[in-house]
Amino acid sequence: MKFSFRLLSSLLLFLTLYQVEFVSGTKNLAQCLTEVRNGTYGPDAGVDNSGRPVSNIQDATAIRYEVCVTACGSGAQSFSWSDFSTEFSSWVLPWLALLSQLPFGANDNLKNFFSVVLTIGSPTLAAYSAALTVLNGRWIAHRFSGSSYPNTKQAIRSLSSLQQASIELDTSKSLLASLVVLHQNDEWWRELLANLNYTHTWSISAVTSIAWVLIAYIFTVIESLSTVREEVEGMFLNSVVFTINTQCIAERINGQAVGSVWLWLLPVVIAWLQISPKCDNVRVKDALNRANKVAHVAQPDGVSQLASLFSDYRGISLKEDDDALHNDERCTSPIYNYSRLFSWTVAVEEISGYFREATRRSRLLKPVAANTQWVTESRYTVIHEQNRCGTSSEVIDYCTSVNGRLTQWGSGVWGRIIIASLMALLLQWGTAGAAIFIIWQTPTRGLGCRSGSYIIYAVLSTIVWTLLLFSSILAHYSTLDFRSRDPQETDRHHPRAKFAAMLSIFLRRLGKVLATANTAWILTACIFQFSAFFDRCYCDSSALGLGLAKAYNVIQFTPDDLSTMKTVWIGGIFMAIGSAILYVGFINLFLDPPLRNNPDRE
Incomplete structure (x- = not known):
């Protein structure tokens, strides 16, 4: 991932230099307000902080948009590298550093880098995949709750660990049935679980990164609230000092908004670490390959043999096809768990x-063997080995239910999708x-460049x-294996399936393009935020929402504004932190479900 973050840092540096080069300075807003109060632009140029005309121009605390453009210019305020570096390093860099704690897995820097891009571009998708993973873990424990056959516990843990892999089953020639029934394959389950039993969890690096982000966020919030309190206490100082400090308050509010819009990353990282x-x-593929070397398969004569003596096919293996339809399924990065839900669920159900x-x-x-007597269990084995031997057809019959598969979509998938979606949307929004x-409630109140950029980010x-789902x-x-008694209906299904595959590929690629654009957008918006690009008449007057005719630019906050802003600020902080806590609480509530009936009989 070093290459990925080096590239990301280079992109940020380029965008920063772009802003330094092309941003155009304008007259100081406090100076503009002074000129308006002096009557330079007429008696109607000034308004109060609600946009209403003032009877005395000396009481004006805001100016109309068209006056702002005339008096101050349409460009941005002058760029200050010291302000930019301080704000950007306080509010954005800690979050970018925290990205390194996300789990990846692909042995390709480009794929890992794109996982980062997809995560930033769609926090909803990242939160959805994490929530879906814990729900799948609880579902599989419930699904196996009625089983007490040997290796049940190993099957639950192994299949849950294989959520990040695109697995396929081979039910021909008793390959899969032999893995379940034959006692020789007890070693196969132990080998698979042992090689999958590695962790990407809490480490000194992860704890340090999370602590750094959390402490930096808390400190900046406390500092910002202290700034507002100090201004309330000193609101009766001379207007020049007050105006300067008003700009300081605006910077703190803008920084707090940036911190809130990135706060989703903290619970997502914590969720994946848990x-x-x-x-x-490499390790997932190696785990299956090692286990499959000791896989046995039942033979027609009743004597089991190593499956490797007959072919390269195994009961459980990784998909090796290279079709565009399953590109996301084959990538082991956890953010792509959304794409493996149906195939993984169907495999687990089988x-x-x-x-x-x-x-x-x-x-x-x-x-298993017909016309034989059940051998009584010993004190060491619940099911005797002789009860688990038979011909290939007997092994298949022994674990094949007469009811067959209930659905090709998998049981409970829609409920898990709904719950995971609700939690992801809760965290994102x-x-x-x-x-x-x-930002909306900060004068000038309404839809402006800053709030609009955050709306675009969340909507995209x-x-x-939605597109990837x-x-x-x-x-x-x-x-789907479509079967119908009507041959014409079967013939009509194939064109529909082909169209669905093409549409799926199109939607996936469109979603990734939008995710890439959204990543660039939020990073650019953060740079605009702290490089004074948004500090211009158009953005500060909320012209996007109010319209140019009604837009106005608040330059000096009033005591009522400060009191309201403090309340809004605290409410926004609780809203952001509350949604993060609820998401982490949900993950912990569904994590590590108990295995019913103690299925570890072997």
Whole structure:
């Protein structure tokens, strides 16, 4: 990831230098207000902080937009490197550094870098994938709750760890059934779990990064609130000092909004550190390869053999196809868990069905081999090895239910999608909404450049998540094994499936393009925020919402403004932090579900 963050830093430096080069300075706003109060631009040039005309021009604390352009100029305020570096390093750099604690896994710098871009471009998607992962872990524990066949516990833990991998099953020639039934494959499950039992969790580096971000955020919030309190206490000082400090307050409010809009990253990083996803592409592939070397398969004569003696096919393996439809599924970065939901759920349902049926027959004391007697368990083994031997057809029959698969979409997927979506939207709009609320309620109140940029960021983040979610649904639909008694209906399905696959690829690529643009947008907006680019008449007058005819520029805050701003500020902070706490609380509530019936019988 060093290459990725070096590239990101270079991009930020380029954008910064671009602003330094092209931003145009204008007259100081305090000087403009003084000229308006002196009557230079007429008796109607000044207004109060609600945009209403004042009876005495000397009482004006704001000026109309057209007067602002005439008196101050249409460009931005002069750029100050010291102000920019201080604000940017306080409010943005800690969050960018925290990105290094996200789990990646792809052995390709470009793919890892794009995972960062996709995460920044759509926090909704990042939060959705994390929430979906913990819900999947709870679902799989519930799905296997009716099974007590040997290796059930290993199956739960292994399959939960394989959420970051695109797995496929081979039910032909008793390959998958043998993994469940044959006692020789106990070693296969132990080998797989042992090689997947590595963690990407809390470390000194992770704790330090999180502590740095959290402390920096708390300190800047406290400093900002202290600045407002000091201004309230000293509001009766001379107007020049007051005007200068008003600019300082505005900078603190703008910085607080930037901190809120990035706050989603903290709970997402904490969530992934607690989940500890097994996402290293090499290690996941190596774990399956090592396990598959000891996989046994039942033979027609009843004598099991190593599967490697007959072919390279295995009961559980990674998808090796290189089609564009499953590009996201093959990438082991956890943010792509959204794309593996349906295929992973269907695979788990198939395996859990085998375990449940094998459990049902073992409880009836039926051995795998027909016309044999059940061998009584010893004190060391609940199910004797002789009860788990048979021909390939007997092994298949032993764990194949007469009911078959209930659905090709997987059970409970829509409920998990809804819950994960609600939590992701809560985090995205709780943090971005707080930033929008703080800026919106800061005079001049209304929709301006700053609040508009945050709205665009949150909306695009939600659109990207929506596009990629629908893309995953269409991708799975295009691969369904459609069967109908009506041959004409079957013929009509194939064009629909092909169209769904093409639409899925288009939506996914469109979503990624928008995510890339949104990443560039929020980084640019942060640079604009602290480089004085937004400090211009158009942005400060909330002309986007009020319209040019009604827009006005508040230059001097009143005591009522300061009191209201403090309340809004505190409300915004609680809104952002509250949504982050709720998200982390949700993750912890569903994390590490108990395994029912103590399935570790072996």
